[in-house]
Amino acid sequence: MRFCYELSAALIGGAAIVLVQAQFAVALTPEQVNNIAKDVTVRIDGSTSASNGSGVIIERQEGTDNIVYTVLTNWHVVEKPEQYTLRTPDDSTHVVSQIQRIPGADLAILRFRSDKSYNTVQRGNSDQLSEGQRVYxxxxxxxxxxxxxxxxxxxxxxxxxxxxxxxxxxxxxxxxPSLPGMSGGPVFDENGRLVAIHGETESVGSGLGSAGNYGIPINTFFALQPQATNVAVRTTPTPSAPLPTRTQTPTPPPLQTAVTGQSQPGTVRLSAPPTVQSAAPVAANNSQTQATPPTVITSPARPVVAAPRPNIVLGSVSLPEYIVPTNPNQNAFAPNISKINELLQRENLTPVACTENPKVEIIGVQYTVCAAPNAARSAGRYEVRTGGF
Incomplete structure (x- = not known):
């Protein structure tokens, strides 16, 4: 599979800088994707046999005595007023302690507590999917x-x-193929990243299989997630400490595109820094953020999220200080770091810690990369628009 890097910069001195570089990416094998998927896919059980489904672990929050995990699934899996439990890949059972419904889509967020360490899924970009591409x-x-x-x-x-x-x-x-009980399960791209939530199947008659499976793109979830509403908890779990308070990450200044010259608002941050195309506007105080007019970006300060205890991911490596992940709990795969280093080398950019200023910030879907300015790239924020990392 071949795709290009395209870095778009803010308008500097009335001229936009655009660079296109060729890059080859090798997809993971089905076995490798399965190893990733098996560690983040969970089983959801209700009080009745009719309330069965699946889900995927998308986030973890470090608490005082344990860890709070967030699972994404279909709303129709948990819409009945009954008790729900989750079974994780290690065959442990956990009581669902919180349920949130996502208005506008058949999606729901579940939370459970555990003192065990579980992996979280990497977010993909569903806007990059097209007919003929393989998914799992x-x-x-x-x-x-x-x-x-x-x-x-x-x-x-x-x-x-x-x-x-x-x-x-x-x-x-x-x-x-698709079978009852798989609703709410994850759909992965060829690099093992979450791109959709599976949930519907169109049958063509007994014995003939299905005419098609239907999933909700992951970008739809991130666009609607700020509107999530709490649902009355249908369980009576053992009393425990309240959920840890989540700190709202400040919204970064708008990006400029070299193609249109229009500013793009920041993006929703469950996993979070700005994403390419169809990015969801950040909700401030549950109200819609208005698009800001085009501005000149001059080396804005970017808050760096302090990562909690690193998550253990199969085949992952620790991140260097010049790479900040979209999801603070997610380590990086070695091929991704190699791809980032190749881009910096082609641009003749020297990596620096993201806490330093001034700096060049390259914003991707999964990572933000920081480097020292040079003659070709002045301090500011740039965006990986095609392919990328």
Whole structure:
């Protein structure tokens, strides 16, 4: 698969700087994607057999005595007023302590507590998906035939279509088998990143399989997440300390695009720094942020999020101080760091810690990269617009 880096800068001295560099990326093998998927896919069980589904761990928050994990799933999986539990990959069972509904889509957020360390998924960019691309989806279907309990499944599929208008957010269409109980499970791209939530299947008749599977693009979730509303907890878990208060990350100044010259607002931050294309506006005090007029960016200060205890991810490495991840709990894969270093070398940029100023900031989907300014690149914020990291 081939794609290009395209760095767009703010208008400097009335002229925009645009650079395009070729870069080859090698997709992970299905086995590698499965190893990632199996560590973040969870089973959801309700009080009745009809309330079964799947989900994916998207975030962890360090608490005083334990860790609070956030799981993304379908709303129709947990909409019934009953008790819900989660079964993690180590076969441990956890009581759901909080449920939030995402208005405008068939999505819900669940939270549970544990003193164990679980991996969190890496966020992908669903806007980059197109027909013919391979994806993978996972879940815990209901037992059939010789099976006596719900077991993990990993399926390969191809993108069949993108819907411009979609009920409940189901805009992504892909082929492949699907079974009851897999609703709410994650859909991964070829690099093992979360790009959608699986949830609907169109049947064509008994014995003929399905006409198509439908998923909700992950970018839809991040666009709607600020509108999440709490739902009455349907359990009576053991009393414990309250959920840790989450600190709101300050909104970075708007980015400039070299193509249109229009400013782009910052993006929602569950995992968070600015993303490319179709980025969701940041909600301030639950109200819609208004787009700001074009401005000249001159080396703005960027807050650096202090990362909690690093998450242990299969095949991951520790991040150097000049790379800040979108999700503070997520380590980086070695190929991603190599790709970043190759870009810095081509640009003749020397990496510096992101706490330093002045600096060049390169904003990607998964990481922000910091470097010292040079003759070609003055201090400021740049955006990886195509491919990237």
């Amino acid at each position: 989806f996972t879940g815990y279907p209901a037992p059939i035939q010789v099976e006596t309990k719900r077991s993990y499944r990993f399926f390969t599929a191809n993108i069949a279509g993108r819907l411009s208008t979609a009920k409940d957010g189901y805009a992504l269409v892909y082929d492949g």
